[in-house]
Amino acid sequence: MLIKxxxxxxxxxxxxxxxxxxxxxxxxxxxxxxxxxxGNEILISYHSPSDDAPSKIRIFMRNKKQILWxxxxxxxxxEAWYKANFIPIIPDRFIEDLNDDTFPEIGIAIxxxxxxxxxxxxxxxxxxxxxxxxxxxxxINIEFSRSVYKTKTNFFDPNYKCPxxxxxxxxxxxxxxxxxxxxxx
Numbered sequence: 786m787l788i789k790x791x792x793x794x795x796x797x798x799x800x801x802x803x804x805x806x807x808x809x810x811x812x813x814x815x816x817x818x819x820x821x822x823x824g825n826e827i828l829i830s831y832h833s834p835s836d837d838a839p840s841k842i843r844i845f846m847r848n849k850k851q852i853l854w855x856x857x858x859x860x861x862x863x864e865a866w867y868k869a870n871f872i873p874i875i876p877d878r879f880i881e882d883l884n885d886d887t888f889p890e891i892g893i894a895i896x897x898x899x900x901x902x903x904x905x906x907x908x909x910x911x912x913x914x915x916x917x918x919x920x921x922x923x924x925i926n927i928e929f930s931r932s933v934y935k936t937k938t939n940f941f942d943p944n945y946k947c948p949x950x951x952x953x954x955x956x957x958x959x960x961x962x963x964x965x966x967x968x969x970x
Contacts, residue, residue: 806902806928816871819879819891821912824848827891829869832857842866844893846915853915862922864906867898872907872925873932880912883940884920888913890940892933894925902928903950909933909940926950 817829825848832841845855858866872894874881883890892907905927910917923933929949939945 807931810927810929810931813872813894814868814870816879819871821880821889825853825912825915827871827912827917829871829893842869844869844917846912846917854917856917862906862908862919864895864908864922865897866895868896869893872930874909875934875937876932878932881937883909883934883937884911886911890920891917892923894927894930896927902926903947905930907933923947924950 819827821827825846827844827846830843830845832843841857841859843855843857846853858869860866870893871879872892873879874883874890874892880889880891882888888911890909890911892909895906895908897905903924903926905925907923907925907930909920909923911920912918923945924947925933926947926949930947934940934945935948
């Protein structure tokens, strides 16, 4: 029982003493709108009346006032969709043709409300004509990932790992930390 209490205290202190999120990345949380070169717009909206407690997320594509594609997400692709926003697919590019098929790809960062920020996901969609088509899911760190991939070629690498997704250490006392591999078992 004492071990469980100590682990709980360590986890709690990790939240208190952890590094502050990247302010550049925090601005992405407000990114809910993309405009494509063909004039289509992709928007993210919440079904909940309060932004603090969304339960379903709606993503739709429109052109002027006409809805071209519309889907509501809650538990899709193995993720609880608590909050979502656009994330650059490669640095400084929210829209990019990653697989050279003439259809651009976009990334949507998913946050499920948990505390393991390094285990968040980005869902990669291909924008085909008038719909979004799921391509793949990639691990990101919701607080520190500035893009889904560092370069366009990372998209093709099945072993690609987000460079800021692995927690390196945990804090167990003010000013004291240990490598995560040394976590008590």
